[in-house]
Amino acid sequence: MSARAGRRPRPAQTPDVRAPDVRAPDATAAPATAPAAIRVRPRRELRRHRRSRAHSCWDHLIAAPLWPLHGANLGTLLRTCDAVGACLAVPRHRWVPEALARGNTLRRPSCVHWVNDPLDWLARQRDGGTRVVGVELADEAVRLADLPAARERTVAVLGHEQYGIPDEALDLLDMAVEIPMVGSGNSLNVAVAGSLVLYKLAGLL
Numbered sequence: 760m761s762a763r764a765g766r767r768p769r770p771a772q773t774p775d776v777r778a779p780d781v782r783a784p785d786a787t788a789a790p791a792t793a794p795a796a797i798r799v800r801p802r803r804e805l806r807r808h809r810r811s812r813a814h815s816c817w818d819h820l821i822a823a824p825l826w827p828l829h830g831a832n833l834g835t836l837l838r839t840c841d842a843v844g845a846c847l848a849v850p851r852h853r854w855v856p857e858a859l860a861r862g863n864t865l866r867r868p869s870c871v872h873w874v875n876d877p878l879d880w881l882a883r884q885r886d887g888g889t890r891v892v893g894v895e896l897a898d899e900a901v902r903l904a905d906l907p908a909a910r911e912r913t914v915a916v917l918g919h920e921q922y923g924i925p926d927e928a929l930d931l932l933d934m935a936v937e938i939p940m941v942g943s944g945n946s947l948n949v950a951v952a953g954s955l956v957l958y959k960l961a962g963l964l
Contacts, residue, residue, distance in 0.1 A: 816870045820845040820909055822957055824917040824949045825877035826925065830854060834862015835950035841869050843961035848872040848880070848914070881931045884914050891916060892960070893932040894952050895924050900937035903955060908962035915956050917949050 822840055825848065827833055833849060837859060840847045849855050851873045859871065874880045885891050890909070893916040916932065918924035923946070924932075936959075938952055946952070958964045 816846055816872075817844055818846075819912055820957065820960055821848050821872065821912075821914045822846070822917065822953050823848040823874075823877075823881075823914050824953060825850055825874060825881070825928075826917075826919040826922075827852075827855070827858075827949060828920040829948065830858025831862045832920075832948050832950040833858045834860070834864075836953045837863045837869050837871070838865060839950070839954040839957055841865055843957050843963060845957055845961065846870040846872055848874050850874050850877060878928055878931070881914070881916065881928060885931055885933070888912070889914055891931060891933045892956070893924050893929070893935045894918070894938065894956055895929070895932075895935045896937055896946075897929075897935040900935035903936055903938045903959060906936050906956070906959045909960040913960055915953065915960060917953050920946060920948055 820843070822836060822845055824833060824836060827849070833847075833855065837847050839845075847869065849859070849871060863869070881891060888911075890911050890913045892906075892913060895918065916924060916928070918928075936956060938947060938955055940947070947955075
């Protein structure tokens with residue numbers, strides 16, 4: 760008998776049935792990117808909604824830091840004036856033009872009123888029918904949240920950052936507005952305080 764004849768027959772092969780692949784997903788694989796929840800508008804789109812040129816004097820809303828202490832704040836406040844369509848009134852001190860040029864990053868000129876005598880200028884504004892609003896901590900002050908938008912020509916007076924609005928100028932105010940604070944500081948700087956009040960008076964907040 761040959762060796763081939765003596766070999767046992769092979770069992771019938773069963774179909775290859777593989778178990779499903781239950782391996783954990785690869786932690787290193789890049790997750791699928793979901794669409795952003797907030798779409799940031801590109802600069803080209805923003806430019807279409809901005810003024811193409813500097814605004815002239817609208818003679819409606821004027822920020823008046825008439826007793827400034829720090830020059831850098833004036834240029835920052837001038838940028839806010841441009842944003843809300845307001846003008847800036849500043850005293851004619853020798854250092855003010857340089858401070859405005861240094862702190863202002865606008866590409867186009869803005870409307871600036873030059874004031875020789877702050878008290879005389881404020882008196883003439885009020886006598887001419889302008890509403891004069893002072894940013895000051897006073898018993899009669901209204902809270903910033905309750906300040907209505909300016910419906911008439913309005914001057915927002917900002918005082919010295921350490922001493923506030925001088926006593927002799929308080930009688931020239933039609934009303935005072937107070938910005939609430941919960942910290943330990945005595946006041947905000949002129950640029951921050953003026954920006955908050957201007958946005959409220961412009962009806963943009």
